Amino acid sequence: MKRFLLPFSLFLCFSLLVSCKEPAPKTIPDAEINAWFDAEYEELLQMSPLQLTTQGRKDRYDQIDDMSEAAEDQKLAWMEASVKEMKEKFPYEQLSPQAKVSFDLWEYQYEMEKGDVKFRRMNYVFNQMGGVHTMIPTMLINFHKVDEASDMSALVSRIKESGRAIQQLLERAKLQTEAGVRPPKFAYEIVMQQANALIQGQPFTDGKTNAPLWTDALAKIEKLEKDGKITPEQAEEFRTQAKDALVNNFKPAYEELIAWLESELPNLEEKPTGVSRHEMGNAFYAHKLKSSTTTDLTADQIHQIGLDEVKRIQQEMIAIKDQVGFKGDLKEFFKFVNSDPQFFFPNSDEGRQGYLDESTAYLDSIKKKLPEYFGILPKADLVVKRVESFREQAGAPQHYNQGTPDGSRPGTYYVHLLDMNAMPKSTMEGVAYHEGNPGHHMQVSIAQELESVPKFRTQMNFNAYAEGWALYSEILAKEMGGYTNPYYDFGRLVNEIWRAIRLVTDTGIHSKGWTEADAIKYFSENSSIAPGAIQAEVRRYMVIPGQATGYKIGMLKIQELRRLAETELGDKFDIRRFHDRILGGGALPLDILEKEVKRWIEEEKVSQQ
Template sequence: MKKFFKWTGLLLLTVTLFGGALGAHEWYAKKPLFFRAFLDRTLIKFALDNPEILTSIGVLDGMGFKGHNAELNDDSLEKADEMFVLMREVREGLLAYSDDSLDESQRLSKEIALYLIDGQIESEPYRFHNYPVNQLFGLQSQFPSFMDSTHQVNELEDAQNYISRLKKADVKFAQNMEGLIVREQNNIIPPSFVIDRVLSEMQAFVDSPAEENILYTSLQGKIDKAANFSDADKSQVLKNAAEAINQHVYPAYQSYIDYFEKLKSKAGTDDGLWRLEGGDIAYKQALEFFTTTNYSADYIHETGLSEVERIQQQILTILGSEGFDVTDGFTTAIESLKDDERFYYPDTDEGRAQILADYQTILDEINQSMGEVFNVLPKAGMEVKRIPEFKEKTAPGAYYQRPSMDGSRPGVFYANLYDIKATPKYGMRTLAYHEGIPGHHFQISISMELEGLPIYRTLSPFTAYAEGWALYAERLAWELGFEDDPYDNIGRLQAELFRAVRLVVDTGIHAKRWTREEAIEYMSNNTGIAESDVVSEIERYIVMPGQATSYKVGMMKILELREKAKVALGDKFNLADYHDAVLKNGAVPLEILERLVDQYIQSKST
């Protein structure tokens, strides 16, 4: 986690103190002498141009620089255009380093960087084939979440910077509106249900008095915890915050409410990318990006159907052995399980608090045994929190927030507690292993803490790798004996079934012209999860084409490679060493992962 601090400090201080010498050359030269300097400099320059990223990583704060915390990112179309120009320049810079001049690790860094950049350049003609304001994410929910979870307030300057950002919300919203208008002009309009969801969310956000808004109450809570504010400063800061919310934030939201109210008349009920001009190409690109494969929509769809059948049979076998009637098939049997009240917590504040406590117990328990199957363990801590109530109704069942790179903020497993029926006790272990240990928290934190790699390699956004690992982690926990209870094992299989169903419905919606209702029906009949989860999941796939296919594709590849290594190495196979091979290079495309595992097999065979 100190990697970004170390390289940012080195480059910036070298330029400052030794300007005109080697440091200045490495910072300003079109082709720095050191390939690592080129890669890290590129990412650092990008971060320095994005104040919200600087706040997230927290590095400059530790160096005494806080001015960026008063600013928000430039989200204008002009800025986005500049980014595509920059990507082409970076690509040219990468190609200036011949493979012969690089060592093996550097060649891999170059290959991965080109993979990322080429994918982005290829997607430029379809950059507007999405719905950036939707029920899951978008400025309307990300802005308050960022201010609440990321902007730290430890002293008066931090609070003043917080208010400065509130006052700039209207500019940020106006910049994002530029892209919405371009999409409207190109008939890229969200389905009607998306508009209904975001309107409901935003209207609820502005309906409360400023003093009850999360932007106010979060600041108030941070000031109280800081404990070094005078009463006069606290009173003035909170007064200024309320004024900023009323004068800048609420008008920004109202402008979006007015826009989407007018847009509703143009919205339809077709949901897939197929309905947009060029949508078939956009979806193909989405599948390639998220799975890091060339798998076709048809192949993914058929694989999903096959996996659904296989996993359902395993679940039925366990249910039958536990006395459930399975003669009427999967749907009836799983409904009986779902209706069993012994598997649910009380629908109360106390019940929800107990869920969070039990999640933490599950994670603490498995964490004690990880040294047996991992040679490297993350240094970063993690905690469990509830998804903020203002957005949990349309949020996913859970998600993970990575720790800060400077170590000041742990990783967080956010659990959705809106619908108590969506948290059956038999599913909790699997979810905790996926989001936390040894899932996302292990993979992401270990990646962030790797030494000797360019910064970007510790942050690479390869979803099939990351989500594939998290799904693999569920299976690994079971293999290690942490889900011996047959119902916990059903929870694990149901989670894997859920990801197999995703292969079917995602491709069904975007390539096979399924309606939202058809997809909901298929997922309901084939998973047995709470209906509230089914609806939010299907609606998620509609606004995030291809992303849901990455989990099962990635897991299947990691398991396939593990079996390949077991067969090839026999008695020489060691699970911790295999995990090293998978994790020690950070997130990578699956085809590169296979090559790395092949190299691991070869090294252990001699």
């Protein structure tokens, strides 16, 4: 008989009585890759003085970001090199599941930035919704804290710097115009009004009123002096410096901007369609949809989802109409809710304060219920404020500004109260939940306070995730005991159908040739939103293509994942643990969120065996 010799490696295994299985692959500790992410993120963060200030830091406190295309190119090159280094240093298969999420996110943000740079002359530089012309003054007033004399010196420097930033953006707007890309006429008309409001009053013009930045500077100087941080002589010197910066740096830049905008008005379309009218417009819109929804849904698919959702929500509306005993059809009910005085505060200072007070009361009430639905709770406070006069627009949507990670500045729910007839009581409760708790404030605050993930993940924002969560929160608040008034529950549906209509109108405008009038007509026929608010909304979609589609797409995905978890886990499903998984890793693209929830479901099954 033949004798077979064992391979030496196999003989060694037998002799040592050990298994011959392949050695376990090396696993890179999370701490190692997280430390690398934190170092890289700090380098990235240092490129943006304004982002540092947003996070409550005083690094580069006297500066404002470089707004040039060259600065964008430098940032993109840095991100490309960073992603390359990450792939070389950290083999993907050696990472933990959580580290893989961080790896994917770091690469994802680079890929999206690359797309943004490719289409950068397609984004309207100046528009009425959130251009830097209002963002910088808003940040200087609300975010630039003055605790010491050096902070005031930094503020004066930033007032000067703001002139440079506006001039850089003006140059970019001119390049955009040369490329044949111009916004609708109304955009520049409103921007001119906003810019003019910033340079009216002292020290720019005679009169008893002060310009917003001058009012802010005087108050901050006065507080320093009152607190004994500076002498009266230093206070006077700061007033002189601030006035000089405003008159000689800030004002000329804004005057130049206004003059150029005015010269462009004859070249702008009165009744434009969407970005598809521009060269590369369809490709640009596809990029904006991907960026806004973090999905590969096409414009046609999103349009159809919107049509289907509008029909579904209208059936729920009819049920409430019948519940309250209204005898007319849904359009007549829309007209009733949209015009009856019982649904509006007086168009006065008392009425405006009433809106703020009632919104605060709803948020205070829901806050008490949070522990029943969440294990992780935000530490940061929340305040409700009226939008500053220089950027306030009748009927414009409410919005949220995040607080600082350390809680020193609370999150702020901002409300446009210029025209109380555009701010019905019926929708007030749902919007408060959307912008505050359990919506944006909760999601953003929890993300900022996370300690188990690298810091960059605590500051990330994905439109579909953030807005999808906020819209999901509106209906979650009903589970939590909100909307005891059926008209306010109808208002919740008004808010939801609003977001469904966005899918139809945004895609209609930018991929189907709809005009502003077409979008307003569809909006008016399918909702009870006030006419002024409808026009402001449609104009928002026209200048920020795709952004409005993220809300409903994100909400539908979160609801889908919840149904999946409830089905898979049955009576073991814990709503608090589900919500903690949604919020406990920071903002995520929807495909990554789905993977994380499915992984959590499997973990839950194992832990319950």
